[in-house]
Amino acid sequence: MSFDPKNYAKYEFFTISALSEGVAHVQYTNPKTLNAYTNQNWRDYGEIMTRLDKEEDISVIVISSGVARAFSSGLNIKEGAMTMKFDGATEKERLAKFEEFIVEFQNACTVPARISTPTVGILNGINYGLAIDLASAYSIRIGVEGARFSIAEVNIGIAADMGSLQRMPGIVNNKSKLFQHALLGDVFDAKEALEMGYLSTVVDSVDKGLELAGAWGARMAQAPQWAIKGTKKHIQDILSGKSTDEGLADIAKYNAENIMRVMKL
The missing domain is CATH 1.10.12 (Lyase 2-enoyl-coa Hydratase; Chain  A, domain 2)
Structure with missing residues (x-):
């Protein structure tokens, strides 16, 4: 059966389309939260990527944001792990349940790295916390002028646990900068991300990024x-x-x- 975007209509905030022949486009658009992810959102994300990898006529998956100000502002804390209820469980049971939740979350973020289909992310605006975790699992990252990046988890008192700390050492060429940004939770721009080797290139707009990703994807599809x-x-x-x-x-x-x-x- 050939790829049909209509089969993905059930996913709230996600729009799935064909960017070009053989190239799927996943766009996340939740402007109210600057593309923060709830638990349901990241579960949907992992499921979408897994399903697209099984589409026989899809050669490349492109991921972008439909929000001009952000690729993603990270995890929606109000609906994330901090809201888990343990209903009288023992400390050991609470620990096991919390660890199970983290592993499930990690598995969803890891899907682009695990599947056989190459992925291209177009990173615009705010890319904080979870955004870095997601993008670090992509095959190729294209930055957009004005994009800002932060491994921001230390700012809320936790260590990043969804893949940034594990994947970025194998991606970037400046480990001192990586330690600096991860330990300070500060913000760096697209130019620095390019210099560090985190990005392949920087383009003027998301549309230019889609154009470039579509061209690369078309070549791969051939x-x-x-x-x-x-x-x-x-x-x-x-x-x-x-x-x-x-x-x-x-x-x-x-x-x-x-x-x-x-x-x-």
């Missing part, structure tokens, strides 16, 4: 999908901790199987 998805997977494997030797062994098996299949050897 290539054999086993090659594109295999390339994404094997880079991600190294970022996720596999050794060079393990990566070489995996790609040898992967290419041998696929080349033989394609060439009917």
